Amino acid sequence: MKPVSFVRQVLAVCLYPELLKDNQLPLDVRQRAQRLLQACDGDSVGEDWKKVVVKLLAGVEGEIQTGVLTPTPGPHTLPKLLDECGVTMVPYQLMEDQGWALDLDDLHRALMVARGHCNPRAIYISNPGNPTGHVQDRKSIEEVIQFAAAERLLLLVDEVYQESVHGQGREFISYKKVLFEMGKEYSETVEMVSFHSVSSASFGECGLRAGYMEVVNMDPEVMHYVETLLCTNICAPVTGQLALDLMANPPKPGDSSYDTYTQELVLIRTTLSQNARRAQEFLNDLPGMSCQSAMGGIYLYPRLHLPSEIIEQAKKSEVEPDVLYCQRLLEGEGVLVGAGCQYGEKTGKHHLRLCTLVPPDTLDEVLARLGSFHLRLMSGTTSA
Numbered sequence: 001m002k003p004v005s006f007v008r009q010v011l012a013v014c015l016y017p018e019l020l021k022d023n024q025l026p027l028d029v030r031q032r033a034q035r036l037l038q039a040c041d042g043d044s045v046g047e048d049w050k051k052v053v054v055k056l057l058a059g060v061e062g063e064i065q066t067g068v069l070t071p072t073p074g075p076h077t078l079p080k081l082l083d084e085c086g087v088t089m090v091p092y093q094l095m096e097d098q099g100w101a102l103d104l105d106d107l108h109r110a111l112m113v114a115r116g117h118c119n120p121r122a123i124y125i126s127n128p129g130n131p132t133g134h135v136q137d138r139k140s141i142e143e144v145i146q147f148a149a150a151e152r153l154l155l156l157v158d159e160v161y162q163e164s165v166h167g168q169g170r171e172f173i174s175y176k177k178v179l180f181e182m183g184k185e186y187s188e189t190v191e192m193v194s195f196h197s198v199s200s201a202s203f204g205e206c207g208l209r210a211g212y213m214e215v216v217n218m219d220p221e222v223m224h225y226v227e228t229l230l231c232t233n234i235c236a237p238v239t240g241q242l243a244l245d246l247m248a249n250p251p252k253p254g255d256s257s258y259d260t261y262t263q264e265l266v267l268i269r270t271t272l273s274q275n276a277r278r279a280q281e282f283l284n285d286l287p288g289m290s291c292q293s294a295m296g297g298i299y300l301y302p303r304l305h306l307p308s309e310i311i312e313q314a315k316k317s318e319v320e321p322d323v324l325y326c327q328r329l330l331e332g333e334g335v336l337v338g339a340g341c342q343y344g345e346k347t348g349k350h351h352l353r354l355c356t357l358v359p360p361d362t363l364d365e366v367l368a369r370l371g372s373f374h375l376r377l378m379s380g381t382t383s384a
Contacts, residue, residue, distance in 0.1 A: 056225070065086065065119065069153070070090065073094065074343060075130045094132060120153065123147075131353040132292070156193055162174070193214070193218075196212055197212075200298075271359070277293075283300065288307070301352070302352050303349060303351050304322055323339045
C-alpha cells in the first residue's frame with residue numbers, strides 16, 4: 001500500500017528541518033513538524049544488542065554467577081546492564097597517571113580475585129575509552145588479545161567512538177584488524193564481538209537508536225541462538241536502520257553530497273579536537289582540578305581534589321563528594337556534568353565527566369560557569 005503522504009512528509013521535515021523553508025510542502029505539514037521539533041529539546045529528533053551477548057554468558061539459576069571484566073572508570077550504563085542479566089561485574093582499574101591506559105597486571109589481578117566468587121567468561125573493552133578518551137595502540141591491543149586467548153575469555157569490544165579520535169599522532173585501530181594480523185593461533189580461535197552505533201559516532205544521531213555488532217569465531221550453534229534472540233527481542237526503529245546504512249555506506253567521491261558531507265564531518269572533528277584541548281587547559285588551570293588529555297571520544301574526565309570540608313558535607317548528606325559537587329553545580333549554575341562514582345569509581349578519588357562535543361560558544365559558557373562555581377567552592381564562599 002502507498003504510505004500516507006502526511007506522515008512521510010512530517011517525518012521528512014523532522015529529520016531535515018531545512019524543509020521548513022520549503023513552501024512546496026503543505027502549511028499544516030510544516031506547522032506540525034515545527035511543533036514536534038520544538039518538543040524535542042534541541043530542535044531535532046535524534047537497542048540494546050550488547051544485552052543479547054551478555055545474556056549468552058549468564059549461567060542458569062543455582063550455578064556460580066558469570067563474571068565480566070569491566071574497566072574502571074567505564075560506561076555508566078554497563079553495571080545496570082550486567083546486573084539485569086544476572087552477571088557479576090569484575091572491575092579492573094585504568095591508570096589515570098598514564099592517560100587512563102589499560103594495565104595488564106591489573107587485568108591479571110582482577111581475574112585471580114574474581115575466580116574466588118564468580119566464573120569470569122568475558123572481558124569488556126571500551127576503545128576509545130568512555131569516559132576517559134584513551135585510545136589504545138597496537139601493542140596494548142595485542143596484549144589484551146593474548147590475555148583473552150590465554151584465559152579463554154570472550155572479547156567484548158565497544159568501538160562506538162572510533163570516528164572521534166583526535167589525539168595528536170594517535171589513530172583508531174580496530175581489534176578485529178589487529179586480531180586478523182596476529183596469525184592463525186589467534187585469528188581463528190579468539191572469540192570476539194565488536195560494537196558500533198549510529199548514536200555515538202560523528203553522526204551523533206542519539207534519537208535514532210540503532211547499532212550493529214560483528215561476531216568473530218563464535219560457534220555456529222551459539223550464533224544461531226544469538227540470531228534468534230536478536231529476531232525476537234530487538235528491532236531498531238526503521239529511521240535508525242536507515243541512518244545506520246548511511247553511516248556504513250557514506251557518500252563517495254563524485255557523489256553530489258560528498259563535498260558537503262566531508263566538510264561537515266571535518267568541522268565536527270575539528271571542533272571536538274579544539275574543544276577538548278581548550279577545555280583541558282582551562283580545567284588544569286583551576287585549583288583543585290587535574291585533567292588528563294583525551295585522545296578520542298567526546299568527553300573529558302577531570303579529577304577533583306576537594307577540600308575536607310566538602311567531603312564532610314557529602315558524608316552528612318549521605319552522597320559521594322563528586323555527586324554533591326555536581327548537584328550544587330547544576331543548582332547554582334545550570335550546568336549538568338556526570339559524577340565519577342557513576343562510572344565505577346570506588347577508589348576514594350572523585351571525578352567529573354564533561355561532554356566536549358558542543359558548539360564552541362556553548363563550551364565557553366559552560367567553562368565560565370563551571371570555573372566561577374569551582375573557584376567559589378575552593379575559597380569557601382559557596383554553600384556546596
